[in-house]
Amino acid sequence: MSGVLLLSDGSSFRGTSVGARATAVGEVCFNTSLTGYVEVLTDPSYRGQIVTMTYPLIGNYGVTAEDFEAARPALSGFVVRKLSTVRSNYRAEEDLGPWLVKLGIPALSEVDTRALTKRLRVHGALMGLLDTTGAPVEELRARLAAAPGLEGRDLASEVTCAAPYDVAAPGPDPFLPGGVPRAAESHPRVAVVDCGVKQNIVRTLARAGCAVRVFPASTTSRLLLDWKPDGLLLSNGPGDPAAVAPVIRVARDLLGKLPILGICLGHQILGLALGGKTFKLKFGHHGGNHPVKDLETGRVEITTQNHGFAVDPASLPGIVEPTHVNLNDGTCEGFRGKDSPLFAVQFHPEAAPGPHDSLGVFGRFLDEVAGASAGRGK
């Protein structure tokens, strides 16, 4: 069965339907990771997006629930060059195609994904419509034309948790024999504001010895403080940070009151809370090979990235200073409070998928959290 991807610039790509029979609208973006399609598919930050993988062979090692970043995918559609119809890995539980069907995700295979990627690079992010139902093209075009873009849309509220939950401490990660940075033995409390949090952020904190509670994005600062957290983590998430008003408010309220780490969308939200500005990148950063220079150590870390918006570092107030910069395009990759325990990184220190070079970001944050915890004499 065939399917089609229509783009808002009038172009279209034909392919073979390998997922659910459905029509989906979303911003089309490309991810350049060579491995990790399971993590990409289950990353809530892809809410509202149709993702194409630049690596042509996807599905080779099947699907494993252990590697999920959320209980189910949040993205709109998936486009690949070739979807493997068999899985080969000792941990694999399901084949990718049937899994996509089961979860209602439309997907295309046999697409010239490089041509698609180049179009996105040249024209910038485009809205797209992926259809595998065989609906008339005029109808689909009309639907696409009516679809809103990502700017101004609060997508975080669509992927955040319904109610707070505590995270059980997972066992050690067999794939990370070196382990993660440890927090103090006092098991400090870290509150995670879930804008679409990747489970590896939560797992990393819990493995580090933290007591972790995840709160919905709508949670007020009062409710958060009621739990008496030693630290606050503002998570990654989809879409435009300016649209996530409740979390910006929380950030503004709690700045300086306890150690805060913002990751990805959380980084942008902190930037906005500080009075800074964010803007939309031409086609964003989505992949696992972005070089980021840590301005404190001078070292370059290869990072996982997944964002379409960025913080304008010039708009940030003097109470913070930049800590990380992207070597490819010079964009802001992180900042910290000069005198306050505030950390923000645009990239994903929790990786998943991607390199573990930046796990140290958690270490810096957790040192402050442990200090706060000790200071409170708990």
Add this chain to the structure above:
Amino acid sequence: MPRRTDLESILLIGSGPIVIGQACEFDYSGTQAVKALREEGYRVILVNSNPATIMTDPEVADRTYVEPLTVEALERVIAAEKPDALLPTLGGQTGLNLAVALSSQGILRKHGVQMIGADEGAIRRAEERLLFKETVEKIGLRCPKSRIARSLDEARAARDFVGIPAVLRPSFTLGGAGGGVAYNRDEFDVLAERALTASPTREVLVEESVEGWKEFELEVMRDRADNVVIICSIENVDPMGVHTGDSITVAPVQTLTDREYQRMRDAAIRIIRAVGVETGGSNIQFAVNPVNGEMVVIEMNPRVSRSSALASKATGFPIAKIAAKLAVGYTLPEIPNDITRKTPACFEPTIDYVVVKIPRFTFEKFPGADPTLTIQMKSVGEVMAIGRTFPEALQKGLRSLETGRAGLGGDRGDPWGTPRCPSREEVARRLAVPHPDRLLDIRLALKWGMDLSEVARLTRWDPWFLHEIAEIVRAEEGLRGRRLEELGADALRAAKRMGFSDAQIGFYTGRPEDDVRGARLAAGVRPVFKMVDTCAAEFEAETPYYYSTYEEEDELRAPAKDRYMILGGGPNRIGQGIEFDYCCVHAVQAIRRAGAAAVMVNCNPETVSTDYDTSDVLFFEPLTVEDVRNVVDAVRPKGVIVQLGGQTPLNISRALETAGVPIIGTSPEDIDRASDRRRFGEMCQRLGILQPPGLTATDLPGARAAAAKVGYPVLVRPSYVLGGRAMEIVYDERDLDRYMESAVQASPEKPVLVDRFLEEAIEVDVDAVADGTSVVVGGVLEHIEHAGVHSGDASCVLPPFSLPAEVLDRIRAVASTLARELRVRGLVNVQLAVKDGEVYVLEVNPRASRTVPFVGKATGVPLARIGTEVMLGRTLAQTGFAREPAPAHVSVKKSVFPFIKFPGVDVILGPEMRSTGEVMGVDPDLGCAVAKAEMAASARFPLEGAVFLSVRDRDKPPAVFLARKLASLGFRIWATSGTHAVLRRNGIASQPVLKIAEGRPNVGDRLLSGEIHLVINTPSGRGPATDEAKIRTLAIGRGIPVITTMAGASAAVKGVEALRRRGLQVRALQDYYGAKGAAAR
């Protein structure tokens, strides 16, 4: 950090001759490094004994020493040049081992030379297995269980610790030489002894076997600010147990989840830090248990390697160039990515295609060699193919190999459906043992209906790869027996997207390839060209490096100026290797100098020609008619050069010309006149040029009659052969019968040539350039061995050392006449034989020959470049090349052989070429040049000690003379009874020694106990079962040089004499003829 200013000059050591396990990838990496260092303003001193390299071109380095790669020669170079630093990590294992020797013997310290990139400690931690294991285990990673052993007893104890099967890995050897897997105790003893012998430090690691585990490699780079990046991941299709050089490999990894991959990446980063490779690239190998994901670390190369060359070509990231820049102090973020120009080199390339590497074997050259693939490398070359899917890349790779395959099945060699097809049981049996054709057997197994899981169980290949292969087989079944006209655009397109060639589709539909092409183009199914850009299109790329595929968008941007295409030589094999790549690179240089755009087409990832910044446009494509025509259609070149890539482009030149491809240089019609025996014979007769009398036969009676007529001994061979395939000297009718029955299948289409063999004739090679009217000789090379030894294997001397002037004049006249008659435009090679003062022509090759680079190095005249200028339309006069150069020094070319890799194969020279590479000795004195060539070919060539002398009867008189010389030089002589008696009669002292069959201690024992340092043994009869063959094999296994011709022996002895008299002196090429070369162009 900026580049270091405390260094002014840097020494680089090359990797020497091409051998199995160390090929032209080190010319590629070394050339990149030299260029990178000179770009930074350093004075670069290069030492390499291999003349067929681009790196030894006199304009590449500041000072170029073509000298033996020995500690002694290196110390002299260091003393003369006083370099500040030595960069040891770019010259393969040879360069690394030499650097360690120079360091540990205090030579570097004495001369104030510091090692940059990796110091002796880091090299030892990576290379010495025990130290490596300790280092790895200290950081919490696991190696296979192992123990080091320095004797057979220690090895047996280690065996008890790790269990059977056990892997034996000798320390400090190349391509796993001397290693193996023992499946029982008896075999263990044999392999342990061999491994101890192979190791220069007599050290072997006895290791737990992880055979059948999945094998992976990561290419890692580190800078001195401790930034570490992974350039490329590689998955071996053949699991553990087959040397990675012999495995089909794929980039990037295909069957690891991100979590597994990141665990490996973390491990690699921690290993490079723990080992302490300060800057540069390393290759780290891992094995993963497919059942439970358990990961072990196998080994590390603390230097650029064959895999890093592959990784560079696979990703577009120039590992060697960056490694050189890092060694002089730059950090990764300071170096721009050449391909995007806007982003830094500090990143991890990501790719949007699949790369498949397939090794190329030449077991047909070594009858008796065991084709089972083990942990010791046996392949002589490789191809790389790029596609958007695995089936596409795999099938492109198969047709790149030039082994007659059009893809996976579907060609005349395809046994399926013929009586030749092995039975299901036979196929199953073959699947269980790794061998070069296992991939083809897997297809047959699937055709027989064997279950994928059974194939997986037998081969231990990952099911994912087998499934992809099964897709090809299913698609094949959809094509077979269909009418071409029935296949619409969709079916054709689907087949092309799976990598099927037009030839395969033609085979399945019963139509010629050209019909398929016609139908395909009529249906609008044509390839597009996609770019290799390091970043999967995330950034705009500036570097025009392309591959073909069947997709929607074409990205090709052809340069606006005149375009000339050069067809490369394809995979390295015996008879065709780096020499032709050298010529292609020179052609690129000539084209670019002429202001035109050079377009390179090749599929060999080891080469300089496939470096993205060698040509203006690079196509990584198979060299088949179909693939080349696709490029031609896209590029529309003004001319296509087919005469520089060896036999590969010539084989398709007629078809290309018929298709209207504008071939420049000598016309395919004239090339045919030179290779068609009848036409060539008539031509010679008309020109009054002598040829050894010869006839053609199509069957046994015909061959007998022909041999009787021309007179024994005769040289017999099939027509149209490369590197002397199946060529033999036959002394009588019985021998002829055997040859006709076993060696060839003669037929009217494939006649056998029967020529009079000119015994003890002197053979001569002439390389010349002609422009259609005038001819200028570039060099006349006199062979040391007499006619009968393949010219690619013979030692050659330039200028000739024994031929009188009038004979040389006649040789030049014959060569010029032939070149003019054949209307040669470009290069021509003429092979001649001189007997009793008469000059006979053996063959004319109107193309670049294997000796062109040697002549270039010997004379300073870049013949291939001049030849290309002529092809572009200039006259010789316009090129400024007007006179044959007359060097005042002597250059000697000597070949090196892979016998150590093929135990049981007899070590003799004959009409069939078997050498893999060559070295050059250059000196003002003939004897010293010979001795240097000997030392360069074998680092253990003795200047004193004991010689074992055993010659066939008709060599006994000259042997007396030789023995007298040896004795006068102080050599002790061991001789078997016959030779001993002759020597005693002539008053020469020698020590008798028993032949192997005569009891003990025999010559074999003397060899093993190190009492013999050189073997001079001329063979009396053929066959690997003879006593003398055993002696030769034993010596080769021990690394003891073996000389098998009297001419070779007497030259070597004269060399020793000269060297002992004058001492070893080194001199840069630039001092012989200046950096610009003799032609002063």
